[in-house]
Amino acid sequence: MRFFRSRLSPPILLLMPAFVIIALVVALPLLFSLYTSFTGYRLVQPASLWQWVGWRNYQRLLTDVDFWWAFGRTLVFLTIALNLELVLGLGIALLIDKLTAGQRIIRTIMMFPMMFSPILVGFQFKYIFNDNVGLVNNAIQSLGWSDVTIPWLVNPVTANLAILMAEVWMSTPIFAILLLAGLMAMPRDPIEAAKVDGCNPWQVFRHITLPYLMPFVYIAMAIRSLDVARAYDMVKIMTNGGPAGRTELLWTLIARTGYQDARMGMANAMSYASILLSVYFTVYFFRKLAAARRTMGGVA
Amino acid sequence: MAEVKLQKLVKKYGNVGVVHGIDLTIAHNEFVVLVGPSGCGKSTTLRMIAGLEDISGGTISIGDRVVNDLPPRSRNISMVFQNYALYPHMTVKENLGFSLKIAKQDEATIEKRVAEAAEILGLTPLLARTPGELSGGQRQRVAMGRAIVRHPDVFLFDEPLSNLDAKLRGQMRVEIKKLHQKVKTTIVYVTHDQVEAMTLADRIVIMKDGHIEQVGTPAEVFEQPKNTFVATFIGSPPMNLLDATTATEGGRKVAKLADGVTLALPAAAADKVSDGQAITVGFRAEAFSPVGYGLTGDSEVAAIERTVTLPEPLGTETLLYTELGGKEVQGKMLNPRPVQPGEQLTFNLDLSRLHVFDKASGKSVLV
Numbered sequence: 306m307r308f309f310r311s312r313l314s315p316p317i318l319l320l321m322p323a324f325v326i327i328a329l330v331v332a333l334p335l336l337f338s339l340y341t342s343f344t345g346y347r348l349v350q351p352a353s354l355w356q357w358v359g360w361r362n363y364q365r366l367l368t369d370v371d372f373w374w375a376f377g378r379t380l381v382f383l384t385i386a387l388n389l390e391l392v393l394g395l396g397i398a399l400l401i402d403k404l405t406a407g408q409r410i411i412r413t414i415m416m417f418p419m420m421f422s423p424i425l426v427g428f429q430f431k432y433i434f435n436d437n438v439g440l441v442n443n444a445i446q447s448l449g450w451s452d453v454t455i456p457w458l459v460n461p462v463t464a465n466l467a468i469l470m471a472e473v474w475m476s477t478p479i480f481a482i483l484l485l486a487g488l489m490a491m492p493r494d495p496i497e498a499a500k501v502d503g504c505n506p507w508q509v510f511r512h513i514t515l516p517y518l519m520p521f522v523y524i525a526m527a528i529r530s531l532d533v534a535r536a537y538d539m540v541k542i543m544t545n546g547g548p549a550g551r552t553e554l555l556w557t558l559i560a561r562t563g564y565q566d567a568r569m570g571m572a573n574a575m576s577y578a579s580i581l582l583s584v585y586f587t588v589y590f591f592r593k594l595a596a597a598r599r600t601m602g603g604v605a
Numbered sequence: 606m607a608e609v610k611l612q613k614l615v616k617k618y619g620n621v622g623v624v625h626g627i628d629l630t631i632a633h634n635e636f637v638v639l640v641g642p643s644g645c646g647k648s649t650t651l652r653m654i655a656g657l658e659d660i661s662g663g664t665i666s667i668g669d670r671v672v673n674d675l676p677p678r679s680r681n682i683s684m685v686f687q688n689y690a691l692y693p694h695m696t697v698k699e700n701l702g703f704s705l706k707i708a709k710q711d712e713a714t715i716e717k718r719v720a721e722a723a724e725i726l727g728l729t730p731l732l733a734r735t736p737g738e739l740s741g742g743q744r745q746r747v748a749m750g751r752a753i754v755r756h757p758d759v760f761l762f763d764e765p766l767s768n769l770d771a772k773l774r775g776q777m778r779v780e781i782k783k784l785h786q787k788v789k790t791t792i793v794y795v796t797h798d799q800v801e802a803m804t805l806a807d808r809i810v811i812m813k814d815g816h817i818e819q820v821g822t823p824a825e826v827f828e829q830p831k832n833t834f835v836a837t838f839i840g841s842p843p844m845n846l847l848d849a850t851t852a853t854e855g856g857r858k859v860a861k862l863a864d865g866v867t868l869a870l871p872a873a874a875a876d877k878v879s880d881g882q883a884i885t886v887g888f889r890a891e892a893f894s895p896v897g898y899g900l901t902g903d904s905e906v907a908a909i910e911r912t913v914t915l916p917e918p919l920g921t922e923t924l925l926y927t928e929l930g931g932k933e934v935q936g937k938m939l940n941p942r943p944v945q946p947g948e949q950l951t952f953n954l955d956l957s958r959l960h961v962f963d964k965a966s967g968k969s970v971l972v
């Protein structure tokens with residue numbers, strides 16, 4: 306063993322492989338992309354990788370209307386989607402928790418949307434909202450409510466709503482399942498104590514159940530704010546950012562800038578600007594989670 | 606005025622009856638303890654009074670209202686749960702004030718009542734803490750405080766002390782007793798511990814398998830148990846019970862034990878039994894003492910010489926295990942001297958304190 310003897314302490318030595326791998330697959334690419342955001346790197350001109358432009362990409366971003374529209378739209382989209390998913394997920398969890406029979410099977414069925422690839426969900430909803438052969442228009446016309454063909458995915462407002470709907474359909478189960486886990490782990494005693502203390506069912510929910518569930522809400526929010534970029538697939542498939550960029554979210558805009566327009570330096574600058582958003586949300590929810598766990602006395 | 610009245614109260618889970626039509630009237634400001642072995646339906650009964658369980662039959666009234674179909678919040682009761690059931694996300698102060706806040710009391714009233722309750726229970730220094738930062742005994746006190754701030758008509762306690770260690774349990778028992786003296790209110794208290802029942806209750810309700818076996822003051826259930834179940838459940842050590850047959854000897858009714866010993870029955874029991882009847886005679890360890898170490902007074906005694914198989918010294922008294930009527934019995938030696946196993950002693954059995962039960966039904970012939 307003398308051969309391997311090293312001046313490094315065993316813990317550091319043992320962690321070394323992990324460090325090396327993380328450095329290779331995470332840290333280096335990250336640094337590289339950060340570097341490219343300060344260059345005029347174009348995918349089709351490898352030499353441009355060495356063309357240092359300083360803060361120019363970022364300066365342009367500040368005045369780029371399309372970017373800020375996408376930024377704002379993403380923010381609104383996320384806010385609406387996450388809150389809607391939370392409310393629906395909570396409702397579903399509360400209903401399933403009340404079930405006395407068939408709970409297992411419903412629980413399993415409820416998770417189906419999570420098992421689909423977002424691309425498939427995108428195709429599915431694109432079909433549902435298709436103006437000629439789509440399910441929705443077909444239903445409206447068969448029921449005789451209207452015989453106009455509504456161009457769901459072409460009208461900017463309805464297109465955004467359609468995307469929102471697909472997103473909510475796919476991700477509500479994450480909230481439902483996590484909140485259901487919380488409900489099932491919840492002790493009965495405080496609820497009964499609250500009933501005796503004079504609470505009606507709504508007050509029990511408001512003052513006891515909901516505070517107890519908050520850590521689970523934050524866990525779900527934190528998870529969702531990490532994987533929310535999956536919405537890229539659906540936008541890409543359903544509208545590809547159109548019509549006229551009206552459904553463009555940050556992720557589609559960045560991908561378009563980087564790969565279609567081949568302006569990789571610019572795309573990376575956009576990524577770093579928008580990553581702040583992601584980091585902010587994640588940190589925020591983790592903070593909330595830690596605080597909630599403290600006050601719940603470690604029960605969650 | 607909050608009298609609690611249970612009439613023909615029944616609880617069934619599916620087809621399984623758990624409480625079989627019990628009748629009980631609890632007077633205003635009375636401290637009643639429901640006691641019985643685990644699973645006999647005490648908690649179920651209490652939870653039906655609270656409104657946490659639906660009732661399958663009968664009526665419950667609190668004051669002059671029938672509350673059968675009222676939700677817990679409309680019954681003006683408070684309950685202390687076995688596991689405290691504090692709200693983990695609220696401070697002690699918020700826990701105490703919660704019911705008042707829900708009742709939309711103004712801040713000043715809440716502040717005042719919480720301070721009062723905290724003072725009574727010694728919680729004032731802990732008001733800012735959360736339940737997670739309290740010891741078991743402190744949590745128990747918060748649970749009690751939460752119950753008393755409301756000034757309810759009835760307090761319900763479900764085994765509130767069973768999660769505490771023996772020493773703390775003793776202390777809290779005293780505190781609950783004092784609390785009742787301070788805040789005169791009707792209390793229904795559930796426990797499986799007969800010592801708690803004896804020390805706390807104005808009246809004890811002894812339950813078994815969903816039936817009430819006996820209701821009475823601690824002295825009554827101790828001295829005049831209605832049946833062998835109550836006789837063995839109340840009192841420590843449990844009453845000695847021996848099978849016997851009645852006969853008439855020398856003009857007196859006697860009980861003949863399995864080993865031939867005859868015991869003259871007390872006059873009150875004599876005319877309630879017929880010759881040859883199978884009975885169970887019972888006596889407490891206090892009524893069976895070595896000569897000179899216990900029995901005083903001039904009631905009639907039977908002198909019985911026995912070998913001590915095991916002495917169990919408890920300080921001010923020693924329990925003596927020996928044999929009578931073919932069974933192991935316990936006697937009590939007051940102001941004891943050291944006793945060795947195998948020692949021969951003459952015991953006096955106080956015949957006036959014999960209990961006589963019909964063997965078949967287990968019912969006392971005396972009450």
Ligand SMILES: Nc1ncnc2c1ncn2[C@@H]1O[C@H](COP(=O)(O)OP(=O)(O)O)[C@@H](O)[C@H]1O
Pocket residue numbers: 618623641642643644645646647648649650
């Ligand atoms: N939800 C329930 N479903 C079926 N049986 C129950 C339920 N709750 C209690 N029981 C049964 O009722 C009986 C009385 O229970 P309980 O009142 O809790 O007894 P204890 O006197 O120990 O408090 C027990 O045999 C118990 O198994």
Ligand SMILES: [Mg+2]
Pocket residue numbers: 647648649764
């Ligand atoms: Mg119980």
